[in-house]
Structure formats: structure tokens, C-alpha cells
Amino acid sequence: MENGILTEAQQKDAELITLLLDKIVKKKGFENIYANAEGYETPxxxxxxxxxxxxxxxxxxxxxxxxxxxxxxxxxxxxxxELVTKWRLLASLANYKHGKLYLAVPRGHMAFTNRILADYPIQAEVVKL
Incomplete structure (x- = not known):
């Protein structure tokens, strides 16, 4: 897993990214998948x-x-x-490329995520993990 801004600070678990890939990305039929996890090319x-x-x-x-x-x-x-900056940037890029920003939310993080989306103009689809 490569570290950019926030990657290290949030202590993202490789298991959660694998769960994201299995439950959402592959299930929705996405191709050309890049992931910041072992076994995948880094985005x-x-x-x-x-x-x-x-x-x-x-x-x-x-x-x-x-x-x-x-x-x-x-x-x-x-x-x-920094989190708001990243999400806004990714939402803008997704919109530019006619896609979406999906926020996969693990248990215990939903209220925080919804508060950020309510406070800032970020277009994202929230999905429970």
C-alpha cells in the first residue's frame, strides 16, 4: 500500500479495501480496477x-x-x-469522467461521513460496508 496524504494518517486497513473491492466494485461490474492494496496496481x-x-x-x-x-x-x-479536499477533488474528477465517487463506510463511521457530506458540497454515493 502506497502512502499519499491521509493514507497513513487514517490507518486504512488492507482488509477493508479488500472488502470494498469484493462487496462493491466487483459486484457492480467495474473493470480496469486499480486499488491501493496488495495484488492490484496502485491507482x-x-x-x-x-x-x-x-x-x-x-x-x-x-x-x-x-x-x-x-x-x-x-x-x-x-x-x-485534508479529507474534505480529497473527497471534493475525487468527486470533481469522477464527474468530469462521467463517473461517481463512492464512499464505502465501515461500521461506526456513518455519522461522521454523513456530517461531512452535509457540511460540504461533495457529490458522493454512500454505501455501507
Whole structure:
């Protein structure tokens, strides 16, 4: 698993990403799957800005009917500002590529995820893990 902004801070569990892949990504028929997990190619790094060396790495990406979608684990984070920045960026990219941003939320993180989505203009489909 590669570390970008937030990847290390959130302590994303490889088992949760595998669960995300099995329960959502593969079930919905996505192809060309890239995931930040063992056994998969890592998704493309998304630079924070032109001048920045910092980058975000989506948890997973996939395509269906030529539409690229992004998948993220919706988990609590102390660094809320960075999380909002990442989700807004991924939602914008997904919209640009006629796809969606899916937030897969493990047990215990739903209230946090819903609060972020209510407070900020982020277009995302929330899916329980």
C-alpha cells in the first residue's frame, strides 16, 4: 500500500479495501480496477496542486461503460480539512469522467461521513460496508 496524504494518517486497513473491492466494485461490474492494496496496481497519484509535491492516492478506481469512478473508505479522520479536499477533488474528477465517487463506510463511521457530506458540497454515493 502506497502512502499519499491521509493514507497513513487514517490507518486504512488492507482488509477493508479488500472488502470494498469484493462487496462493491466487483459486484457492480467495474473493470480496469486499480486499488491501493496488495495484488492490484496502485491507482494514479493525484497531485494536490501544480506546485505541490504532495499527492492523494484513491483507495480504488474502476470503469464501467467507459465511465471512471472513484472509491474511498469513508472513515473518521482527525485531519478533516485534508479529507474534505480529497473527497471534493475525487468527486470533481469522477464527474468530469462521467463517473461517481463512492464512499464505502465501515461500521461506526456513518455519522461522521454523513456530517461531512452535509457540511460540504461533495457529490458522493454512500454505501455501507
Amino acid at each position: 494514479a497519484k493525484i497531485r494536490r496542486s501544480k506546485d505541490s509535491e504532495e499527492y492523494f492516492i484513491p483507495d480504488c478506481t474502476g470503469e464501467v461503460n467507459g465511465r471512471k469512478s472513484y472509491f474511498e473508505l469513508g472513515m473518521k479522520s482527525d485531519n478533516e480539512r
